[in-house]
Amino acid sequence: EDDEEDEDEEDDEQSYSHQFNTNEVVNLSVRNLALHKQLYNTVYMFVEYLADEQKTVSPTPSATMTLNVKRLMLRKYEKKPLKAYYDYRERQQIIIMLDNSGSMDWLANELNTILQSAAKRRDVIIYTAPNGIIERIYDAKRKAFIDVNHNIEMKRIVVSNLPVLYVGDFDGANTPVKLSWTNKVYWVCPETRYKWFSEHDWVSYRESDFQGFFGRAADASEIIKVIKLFAKNLTLNHYWYDPYDEDEFPLNE
Numbered sequence: 001e002d003d004e005e006d007e008d009e010e011d012d013e014q015s016y017s018h019q020f021n022t023n024e025v026v027n028l029s030v031r032n033l034a035l036h037k038q039l040y041n042t043v044y045m046f047v048e049y050l051a052d053e054q055k056t057v058s059p060t061p062s063a064t065m066t067l068n069v070k071r072l073m074l075r076k077y078e079k080k081p082l083k084a085y086y087d088y089r090e091r092q093q094i095i096i097m098l099d100n101s102g103s104m105d106w107l108a109n110e111l112n113t114i115l116q117s118a119a120k121r122r123d124v125i126i127y128t129a130p131n132g133i134i135e136r137i138y139d140a141k142r143k144a145f146i147d148v149n150h151n152i153e154m155k156r157i158v159v160s161n162l163p164v165l166y167v168g169d170f171d172g173a174n175t176p177v178k179l180s181w182t183n184k185v186y187w188v189c190p191e192t193r194y195k196w197f198s199e200h201d202w203v204s205y206r207e208s209d210f211q212g213f214f215g216r217a218a219d220a221s222e223i224i225k226v227i228k229l230f231a232k233n234l235t236l237n238h239y240w241y242d243p244y245d246e247d248e249f250p251l252n253e
């Protein structure tokens with residue numbers, strides 16, 4: 001019994017990645033993990049909110065219409081019907097990127113919950129990126145992941161300028177840092193081993209290089225809190241939330 005308890009405690013702690021471990025810990029075929037309902041709904045609503053905030057003008061009719069006041073001022077000269085002065089708007093897609101490498105296995109339930117929540121939506125592009133290396137994208141038609149090239153997808157994301165919800169620890173930190181220079185990045189970071197980027201040999205940047213939203217979280221309740229904080233501060237260009245003191249993070253010796 002004592003041995004079993006020790007094993008459970010180890011599962012609840014983040015392991016050090018002394019080697020580049022890209023073994024994926026969750027995927028859509030995993031159905032036996034208990035979904036965290038509150039986390040599921042929080043992620044769903046955050047994406048809903050982001051997509052709604054990211055509406056863009058569309059040339060094709062859609063459910064959302066907005067009256068263009070500036071063009072409406074010309075109506076007395078143009079004498080067009082009122083419907084000609086409405087802009088159709090459509091929601092942009094949101095990118096969700098999950099670092100599901102071996103060092104994240106202690107949060108397998110949480111990652112799987114986020115994955116299942118995102119897969120229910122049509123306005124989300126889902127990537128799995130072990131250690132920040134994009135390996136797969138979710139194909140909604142096939143209801144399965146297909147292999148992709150990291151460099152190609154990074155370029156596509158940058159060109160798209162879409163917002164990115166990144167969930168991953170410092171092992172893949174270079175990816176959200178780079179993307180934050182061009183895209184709005186919301187980084188949920190379940191990192192309990194290192195306090196600063198400089199303590200991790202794989203990270204090429206400092207905290208000042210990250211230009212997006214950062215929130216450190218160690219379990220489902222903290223992930224929920226971080227996502228809600230992101231939602232409350234969307235008008236900001238940069239946001240940093242870290243409730244842990246430096247002495248809570250032992251150096252990786």
